[in-house]
Amino acid sequence: MIVAEHLEGKLNASTAKCVSAAQALKPESIDIVVLAADPAGVAAQAAQIAGVNKVLAVANAANANAIAQVQAPQVAALAKGYSHVFGPSTTFGKDLMPCVAALLGVAQVSDVMAVEGSHTFKRPIYAGNAIVTVEAPADHAVVATVRTASWPEAAGGGSAAVEAASVDAALPSHTRYVGLAAGKSDRPDLQSAKRVVSGGRGVGSQENFKIIYDFADKLGAAVGASRAAVDAGYVPNELQVGQTGKIIAPELYVAVGISGAIQHLTGIKDAGTIVAINKDGEAPIFEIADIGLVGDLFKLLPELETALG
Structure with a gap:
């Protein structure tokens, strides 16, 4: 059942x-x-x-x-x-x-x-x-x-x-529904999206995260984030990917400015293709990435957007 x-x-x-x-x-x-x-x-x-x-x-x-x-x-x-x-x-x-x-x-x-x-x-x-x-x-x-x-x-x-079906079961009354607080977005749902673009601490600020949103929109992708980005207040915690966030398996996962802590890798290891963009060529994320770009995300993402037409 x-x-x-x-x-x-x-x-x-x-x-x-x-x-x-x-x-x-x-x-x-x-x-x-x-x-x-x-x-x-x-x-x-x-x-x-x-x-x-x-x-x-x-x-x-x-x-x-x-x-x-x-x-x-x-x-x-x-x-x-x-x-x-x-x-x-x-x-x-x-x-x-x-x-x-x-x-x-x-x-x-x-x-x-x-x-x-x-x-x-x-x-x-x-x-x-x-x-x-x-x-x-x-x-x-x-x-x-x-x-x-x-x-x-x-x-x-x-x-x-x-x-x-009818069920004969005593239902408790001490737990009751008060309300649901959920973020509204036109983007795909993070849990079920085929494509996901995630930003990490390397994005730098809440304002800078716009570059992640723009790139995700270009790909028709959902937006995610590392715990470091969430803890820094760049994005709300419902976007967190990893052991203490959402475990996802998109066909394409783009990690931008994410170093690749082991807890984050737990959330994405079943992804089809993992693309990593980070200025630190020694970042752990590159060990599991299928495609890696070493460089400044603020330079590379606009170039990628242009290339995507």
Whole structure:
């Protein structure tokens, strides 16, 4: 069973990535559960993912917003009879799945990046510098989060059955939704963008970050940043890429003025092509970059923009 992530009626791409991870288990069937006040639209989107057997639509006004403490008892109740319960290793999944695991009395397997067997998985440790193989006990359900950067989206074109499901679970009232503060941007979402341009401490200031935004717009890319740039106040923290930020896997990642601390490299190691621009030719980022440009970013970026037409 996979718990769908969605917002404002749109299914998040992380759900299809969880399906890919589930398919690696070669299960008898894969079901997706959609928790919402009105799940019909999201359930219809989930039903189109290839390889899905059925979609369980749970309608409850309490599910209007994704609150882990409210959704976890419902997921735990629905989990009976399932061998595995997967959620994405996103903010949503990291919040929800540990609560589900606790209610089921099992230890969670976090950040699954490879499936070795029905209860054997690989996951990163030490900021992604080592990969550990973990084995979950075979006598109870496996609750896991799926490292979305390590899995492709499952194909579309499916036509799974959608079933209305009712859940008999006591929902807590001590945790309630107050509001969502989110930055508005016309640029692609950082978590799912195919192209990302990130700036680091080398950009120098909040005002100078305009050069990163301009270059990203030229590429049709999302904008990211290193922790150093966020801590310096150049950009808001929702743009942070790395171990304590977002783990991403774009087709193209351009790192501008980023030295390449190990925590940052953790967030981008699954990127397709990594381009580094830095005036320090000894910067660690060049060790993993596919293409490196040593030079002044304020000179190179405008030249690249011109070359892009």
